[in-house]
Amino acid sequence: MNLNVRLQTEQTTANATPxxxxxxxxxxxDNLGVLARxxxxxxxxxxxxxxNHGLSxxxxxxxxxxxxxxxxETLDAHGIGKVSVIGHSMGGKIAMTMSALAxxxxxxxxxxxxxxxxxxxxxxDTIFAGVxxxxxxxxxxxxxxxxxxRGYIHEEGIIQFLLKSFHEGEWRFNVPALWDNYATISGxxxxxxxxxxxxxxxxxxxxxxxxxxxxxxxxxxxxxxAHVIAxxxxxxxxxxxxxxxxxxxxxxxx
Numbered sequence: 001m002n003l004n005v006r007l008q009t010e011q012t013t014a015n016a017t018p019x020x021x022x023x024x025x026x027x028x029x030d031n032l033g034v035l036a037r038x039x040x041x042x043x044x045x046x047x048x049x050x051x052n053h054g055l056s057x058x059x060x061x062x063x064x065x066x067x068x069x070x071x072x073e074t075l076d077a078h079g080i081g082k083v084s085v086i087g088h089s090m091g092g093k094i095a096m097t098m099s100a101l102a103x104x105x106x107x108x109x110x111x112x113x114x115x116x117x118x119x120x121x122x123x124x125d126t127i128f129a130g131v132x133x134x135x136x137x138x139x140x141x142x143x144x145x146x147x148x149x150r151g152y153i154h155e156e157g158i159i160q161f162l163l164k165s166f167h168e169g170e171w172r173f174n175v176p177a178l179w180d181n182y183a184t185i186s187g188x189x190x191x192x193x194x195x196x197x198x199x200x201x202x203x204x205x206x207x208x209x210x211x212x213x214x215x216x217x218x219x220x221x222x223x224x225x226a227h228v229i230a231x232x233x234x235x236x237x238x239x240x241x242x243x244x245x246x247x248x249x250x251x252x253x254x
Contacts, residue, residue: 001070002077004029004055008036009044017107018044019252020071020083022091025185026127026173028054028165034241035086035248042254046083048074050091052174054165062181064189068097072105081105084252088112088237089208090185096220100191109198109221110248113206113234115213116220118187126152131162131175140169157235191220198224199251201244203236225251 006029009018019039023031029047036045049056051070059066071094075083084107087095092114099106130152134145142163149159165172178185198221202209209226217224227247232240248254 001051001057001059001066001073003051003057003070003074004049005074005078006047007044007078008040008047010041013041013043016043018046018080018083020046020048020075020085020095022048022071022085022087022094023050023053024087024089024091025124025178026053026131026162026165027088027091028172030164031161032086032088032237035237035245038241038245039248039252039254042249042252043084046075046078046080050094052177054172058174058177060177060180062177063184064093064097065101067094068101071098072102075105082107084108084110086110086112086248087114089114089234093188096194097191099194099196103194103196106194106196108196108252109194110201110251111198112201112244113203113208113236115200115209115217116188116191117213117216119208121186122182123186124182127158127162128175128179130159131171134166135171135175138169142166157238161235161238190216193220193222195223197251199247200224200226201236201247202226202228203232203234203239204228204230205232206234206236208234 021032029049085095092111130149134148229236229240229243237244
């Protein structure tokens with residue numbers, strides 16, 4: 001599947017290894033824009049809409065093998081070989097799976113607040129309820145959609161995040177496909193160990209990346225290092241962008 005992308009290259013970085021940015025569940029290529037803007041002077045940047053998100057194609061099939069293959073096919077379509085990859089949450093799991101499918105094409109991995117584990121839990125049911133309520137209400141304006149969602153979702157930041165994908169009364173993520181594949185998205189199948197450099201960035205207040213995940217993480221990414229961002233939750237790159245960027249720049253030696 002050839003995905004919707006945004007390519008950004010400055011003349012001074014044309015020969016450097018590109019950085020591929022992969023967003024998380026319910027997101028779009030704009031979600032990691034704060035990272036793209038900072039990193040663009042140093043490396044070519046590829047922002048991408050994951051299948052069933054943004055302006056990328058829709059499909060009822062949605063697992064990490066096919067989503068990682070989407071990334072590789074999209075890179076091929078743009079003549080891009082080796083990349084460094086930054087992925088948040090679901091996007092991090094896609095990035096990790098790319099290391100299993102095409103280890104020689106991955107130079108470095110940065111995984112933001114995600115572990116290579118099956119979480120075996122449903123964390124997003126209130127979000128599904130809120131977005132479905134917006135659809136059922138038939139509202140068109142974002143302000144109206146926000147009011148509907150406030151009956152289900154109590155974190156205003158999450159509501160505003162979701163609204164970035166609400167356009168003219170339609171969601172730009174495929175709600176039925178995400179619902180049907182949710183167990184797979186929150187799950188994980190163990191992959192062979194990748195020996196390359198990997199940085200795991202954790203939000204201190206987030207449950208997604210914790211000490212209990214250390215054994216599973218190191219068995220699949222033995223060269224991994226971790227960096228904890230104090231006072232941040234799961235959307236650590238949005239809450240503490242400067243701290244995340246400092247960690248990424250040190251890791252990438254920019």
